[in-house]
Amino acid sequence: MNGTRAVVLGAGIIGAACARELALAGAAVTVVDRGGPAAATTSHGEGNVLVSDKGPGPELALAQLSRELWPTVLTQVAERSAEGHRAAQAAEWDPKGGIVVATTSAGAHALARFADSQRSAGVRAEPLAPEALREAEPYVTREHTAAVHYGEDAQVQPAGAATALLTDALAAGAALRGGEEVCSGVVRGGRLTGVRTTHGLLEADLFVNAAGPWSGALAARLGAPVGVEPRRGDVLVTTPQPPTVFHKVYDADYVGSVGSGEEESQTSAVVESTRAGSLLIGSSRRRVGFDDRLRPEVLSAVAAKALRLFPSLARVPVMRAYGGFRPYVADHLPVIGADPRLPGLWHASGHEGAGIGLSVGTGRLLLHLVRGEPPPVDAAAFRVDRPAVLRPRQYQQQETT
Template sequence: MNGTRVVVLGAGIIGAACARELALAGLEVTILDRGGAAAGTTSHGEGNVLVSDKGPGPELDLARLSRRLWPEALAAVAERSPAGRRAADAAEWEPKGGIVVATTQAGADGLTRFAATQRTAGVQAEELASATLLEAEPFVTREHTVAVHYPEDAQVQPAGAAAALLTDALAAGATLRTQHEVLSGITRGGRLTGVRTSAGVVEGDLFVNAAGPWSGALAARLGTPLGIEPRRGDVLVTAPLPPTVFHKVYDADYVGAVGSSEEDLQTSAVVESTRAGSVLIGSSRRRVGFDDRLRPEVLSAMAGKALRLFPSLAGVPVMRAYGGFRPYVADHLPVIGADPRLSGLWHASGHEGAGIGLSVGTGRLVRNLVLGEPAELAADAFRVDRPAVLGTQIEPQQHRQQQQHQRHRQQQSGQLSQHQEEGA
């Protein structure tokens, strides 16, 4: 497929990962973004690279592939050039591990069951004795019932990580064009052959929609609507502190919030430090369209839950708060693959808050599918033509698999949020 012209629509971390893989494979890649590189969802996240919040299934498979690929990708970027080395350093890869903490018996029961299912899928999930937990996290609450350590969890600086992937894509021959908002598509014989942008027409042989929470609107402009909507999340950032939080630490109800489809506010305690010493406090999930206003009641709820997990944070100054939109799909699975309605159009979106962690695995899977290579994991669950994405009928067997996966996620949500509902 050398000589194939690929146009990646979106220069966030998913677009960067796809562009890198396709450019390294020898395709002619152009990346378009209506703003700047990594200026949207990517720059408004926390940088999570997690396996701890995913139960057995296709998303966990993608997460484990990505977790393996992240250090390999950054090492390859660093080896190629001095500029690549600086870019890889800016990604701030930190395999610090995660610790999930339950604070009630109901939460402990749910977390214990969840960790057991993850171990059957090969995830390292180690239950910690109380003394071991306090040795690992001296400032965590003493009011805990169970804690599970996930040594595979890691963190990156989101914009820096995206820049590293883009640096490698450009070094492999890709072209980046910012300030190119896609307005409509150009089709010939039922195939997408170009896009009209605010800066002119861009032609190609294959187009990858990697526009994050704007993917649904972009797809509609191309005549192929998708069930991808924005879901907002917010983060608090403290002033730099002496070493206080040593892992990514979160309350067991976080997985329940991730797996929820509720439109109302969902909050849980997620606390982690950055290399600069600030502590990031999350998390929230709200389906409010593209309303970008910070809500004091949301920030207050997040802070309150963080204080229950780390009481020592009381009185610590908060420097700023920020929020962003994540691409939400009703069945909580990404959308990765060719669009059956329009030849030449592909999608790589719908990762919600897991896009940073899942990006490099998504890029590899897109490359496998585009080139017809043996894929490193099964891609059927991420297909575009499934009910949650198109609202259309698909093969009965696949439909049953999707329903089973959704029931599994709902069960996880019920188990891990039960202690929250009981007022713990």
């Protein structure tokens, strides 16, 4: 790719992963972000690197690719530079594994079926007998009906992970331009050849739209709108605790709400600890546009569900709540590939709550697509010209609850 000029629009974790792959492959990469790198969606997420929440299909394949890449990528980053080493440490890679717990008999059946299908796709999903669950998670509710252990699930500190990827991209020669906003596209001969930013004209051979929940708006500015909309997620953070939760533990309901597009607020319990001892408790999914107002009753619902899973946490104080906007596509699949309407424009977006985990696989996949090589996973499902992407619904301006 020597000599190819690439501009990555968005310095979140997806943009960082794409920039890294392109730069390592020899492209002259410029990363542009209107704010600071990793400062928006990336630093407002939980850092999921999950295979457990995905059924067999193209997204699971991308998740498996990403899961395989993560440890290698972080090792490479750490070895390349001192800054990279620091950033890779801050990424807090933790292959802790996930445990999905069902609390109803219907949930138990659904979970068993789901895990079965995942196993057929190569996922390690081991049913846990009650004693085994208690040993793995001593504080989890006794009132459960089934549990499955997913040894491949892992966690990162998302801002650290993004910093690591971007630091590596910069070490490979990429340039970063923060505080620069894209205003419009320059189209010559039907091809996107440049973008006008608040700082001037930026020309390149290819442009990657990696603007997360804002990529719908950005694509519209470039003349090729895509149906990526914000979906809000809220997370509670407790004070540091002695070791209480050892895996990523979640309620089997979560599987249902990830794949749903309901506008109204949905909550399910996802509980895990961070390296410093705080518990992260998610999550809600609300399609409320870019509305950042705190909704205590949503947080209350999240807390109630978490206590159903871990009743003994009732006295643990919540010290912080944060919410982020995740890039949502109506059919719940990312958008990765060339825009057939506007040559020169590529998209890497729409990962909703899975973008942290899927970032490294997305970067790798994009590189293959750009080079016209056979992709490591089937990319057809992520293509841009599919109904959910090309015929976007308008997101709800306000909460409907």
